[in-house]
Amino acid sequence: MAPPGPAGAHPTSAEPLSRSIFRKFLLMLCSLLTSLYVFYCLAERCQTLSGPVVGLSGGGEEAGAPGRGVLAEGPRELAVWPAAAQRKRLLQLRQWRRRRRPSRRESGEEAAWEEETPGLAGGPGGSGAGSSVAEAPPGTLALLLDEGSKQLPQAIIIGVKKGGTRALLEFLRVHPDVRAVGAEPHFFDRSYDKGLAWYRDLMPRTLEGQITMEKTPSYFVTREAPARISAMSKDTKLIVVVRDPVTRAISDYTQTLSKRPDIPTFESLTFKNRTTGLIDTSWSAIQIGIYAKHLEHWLRHFPIGQMLFVSGERLISDPAGELGRVQDFLGLKRIITDKHFYFNKTKGFPCLKKAEGSSKPHCLGKTKGRTHPEIDREVVQRLRDFYRPFNLKFYQMTGHDFGWDG
DSSP states (O other), X not given: OOOOOOTTOOOOTTSOHHHHHXXXXXXXXXXXXXXXXXXXXXXXXXXXXXXXXXXXXXXXXXXXXXXXXXXXXXXXXXXXXXXXXXXXXXXXXXXXXXXXXXXXXXXXXXXXXXXXXXXXXTSOOOOBHHHHOSOOOOXXXXXXXXXXXXXXXXXXXXXOTTSSHHHHHHHHTTSTTEXXXXXXXXXXXXXXXXXXXXXXXXXXXXXXXXXXXXXXXXXXXXXXXXXXXXXXXXXXXXXXXXXXXXXXXXHHHHHHHHHOTXXXXXXXXXXXXXXXXXXXXXSHHHHTXXXXXXXXXXXXXXXXXXXXXXXXXXXXXXXXXXXXXXXHHTTOOOOOOGGGEEEETTTTEEEESSOTTOSSOEEEOTTSSOOOOOOOHHHHHHHHHHHHHHHHHHHHXXXXXXXXXX
């Protein structure tokens, strides 16, 4: 028997030449697959970046041009969007995937949106302002490209509390040309001393042709807010969501009751003296609903044409119709239509069929649409009588009859 050869010797008859060739083939195959994987990863990255990069070159439609389609569901559908919309779409898809449940707002407004499984779209909804939609951090893509900039808002939803402001903001955020901060900044009522630079830094990045928005319902009843917003920009567009003041007051009370079950009854808080029927206008739940009084302060600084009054009732019964008015007011193409909504019969509220970047419906949640306590009918009627002259004046000031006294 021949002695074994030295280590590293060439293959002998004990190790056929075919085995060596096979090993080399496997090595080459592994190298090829690794190269293909790296190339695939790079190609995917380039595809993600292509929208913004091409858009910056100035080709195609202008960045501010209106879109040509409705909500896209993925990269395949992005071709129907103009360049600016494609860029924002890519950023927002990334943001929605990272969305987390935010903490409760400073204002005490609670969560109002949550995702529903498609099979349960008609069932109980989940939770709104807070459960879904605090503004996500600026997209990594935008930061990498240093694309877009933070701007002071060109439009603000200034009121009113328990009127439907959260629903309106979330519906608007479906539009590719709207960028809004999710949490209420409370700059013009609580944090004005921090300065406009601090306020601007709260805003999301926007691209050319996009609108920056925020909503803080307490602005409408803050005496200093009109002058402060005017000092920031006299061209700011103002949106006010209003609702039957009696229903709004009961809703306001219901929210407080859910947090503080030991508070007095609605009836006892409504009157200074139940026997004389004198309404206590110092109670905020009552005071907020005197819309005409608050509007007078705003009209000293802004023309009525620069304000849009949205019906909270119609926002529920015909969300697409009210969103059409809002889009027109903001100078946006009517992209949000009735195709974006379905009505949740269990909750009695409209829901988004698909929020951007998500295949699941989003709906007003558990903290919205609470069951109101039973209120004495005589108290309700006295409140209607109290509000009637203020409502009529408000109709005259706005040129719109909201039908609360019919």
